[in-house]
Amino acid sequence: MVHLKSPDEIRAIGRCGGIIAALFAEIEPRVQPGVSTAALDRFVDRFVRSHSGAVPAFKGLYGFPGSACISINEEVVHGIPSGRTLQEGDIVSIDVGVKQGGWCADSAYTFPVGEIGAGAAGLLAVTYKALAAGVAAAQPGLHVGDIGAAVVETVRPTGHAIIRDLVGHGIGRAIHEEPQVSNIGRAGFGVPLQAGMVLAIEPMLAVGTDEIRTLRDRWTVTTLDGSLSAHYEHTVAVTVEGPAILTGGGIWDDGLEVDSVRPGHAGAGAGGAVGTGAGATVQQS
């Protein structure tokens, strides 16, 4: 079942999302050579819990040990915070879920560590544009396949690989809800998008192969060929006025160039115009 959210519920998810956006802005200057991923994880944990009733949603989720997933270079997702320190030229993805008042938001940002090479910078720019294109397709009347199709259309000319075995998802009371949001999609196919749906849209790209493997720690997913990977993620509400990014603002406002959509704070499109009753549901097709 796909659960549709009321305007009040979307605002509650947006409050969780605002915590993550503020976190990313606060953590950006701390993403420096020599800092350990465990230290970043402690910062995430303290920052999230400093907000009334908020907890890091990944802590203990399926048994994950950290408060954030922190993935360096060829690591795609689910990196476990550790004593490993960041090096000049690394790229590091920080993926954070926040739960507050029974609602969740989920967002990821890949940070450059000091000066990065042209290949890494290009990967970040394309991944960011892929996210923007996917978000722009989160419109009522379109289908979930339009999101993945927009990602493919953005990425294909660049020659980068889209990680197809990892997907975005619905989000709300739980971090992971239906439907799955593939980054490889066919326009017009999949679950119809309706006002009140809230989706975590999260393209994961690699410089080389789209194949991945899971390390022996049973969490860390890396590219099979060891090539660099990047990941950007927003929690987005589908509204009658179009997509409303619930994890925007802060670092996203002065980030990379985005043509198709300007990430912004929740509220503009997430107000009273969602046009759906609380608790309404729709059968997943």
Ligand code: MG
């Ligand atoms: Mg995430």
Ligand code: MG
């Ligand atoms: Mg997610």
